[in-house]
Amino acid sequence: MLAEVDVERGTRLLEGFAADPTLGPSERVYAARGLTEVRAQVDGHRLRSVATRYTTVPGRYRAMVAAQELVEVDVVRGTRLLTPATDPSLATPDLLHAAWELVKVDAERGTRLLETLATDPAFTTGKRLGVARELVKVDAERGTRLLETLATDPTFNTFGRLQAARSLAQADRTRNLGAQLLQSFATDRTLNTADRVWAARELVNVDAEQGTGLLETLATDSLLIAFDRVWAAWGLDE
Structure with missing residues (x-):
């Protein structure tokens, strides 16, 4: 096929055939389909080049976008390139967007990627929490x-653990679990007192009686x- 040897000339000829009224419908459709395949190959090659070329932070963002677009042209290669395009240097929205794009074409791989991102200590607390919430x-x-797991992970910082517990407490299906975790934080004397008060104040929103008692x-x-005692008392007046 000429288009495979000389893309530019082949594309022009295919365009001509596809628009030629003297040809039969089947020939024109065949030419149009060939044109689509050639363009897809060209676009795929271009996107793969972009998706694997850059190493700087802005470049990695461009690579991620290219990988997302490549999914539309070549699902297998696009999904493969989406995974390494998500790295700790990217902003949280970009990471989540890339993972979501992967979920669309491969739910299991996309879900595993979200789990990996959320448990990777290379990521900030905010990013890990954001990814975990999206996974829900x-x-x-x-x-x-x-x-x-994040709420009970002793290697995860206290702020992140408290936020994970609150997220669980705010959802109807996990309200009781979240309340139990908040209670455990509020009564844990190994924690900073301010964190204990914060947990108790959050617990009031889920279990008023228990939270107020704490x-x-x-x-x-x-x-x-x-x-800290005054802050706890303020929580009783709110």
Whole structure:
């Protein structure tokens, strides 16, 4: 096929055949289909080149976009290139977008990618939490399990663990689990007192009676500094 040897000349000829009224419908359709395939090959080659070329942060973003577009042309190669295009240097929205694009064409691989991103210590706390919350939308069971893992992971920073617990408490199907985790944080004397008060205040939104009881306990604990006791008391007035 000429288009395979000389893309430019082949494309011109195929365009001519596809638009030639003297040809029969089947010949014109065949030419149009050939033209589509040639353009797809050209676009695919261009996108693969972009998706594998860059190493700088802006370049990696361009690579990710190219990989996403390549999915439309070549699903197998596009999905393969989407995975390495998602790295810690990219902004959270870009990471999530790339993972979502992968989910669209390969749900299992996309879900695994979200799990990998959320458990990778190379990522910031905010990115890991954001990915875990997105995973809940894709696979509620795996997303919930991941949030619970983050909330109970001693290597994950306290802020992230508290936020993961709150996310669980805010969802109807995991409200009880989230409440249990918040209670455990509020009563954990190994944690910073401010974090314990924060957990108790959040618990009030889920279980008013239990949360209020914990705030009263914290507000009257003479071992705590005045600021934390006052903050706990404020929670009772809200």
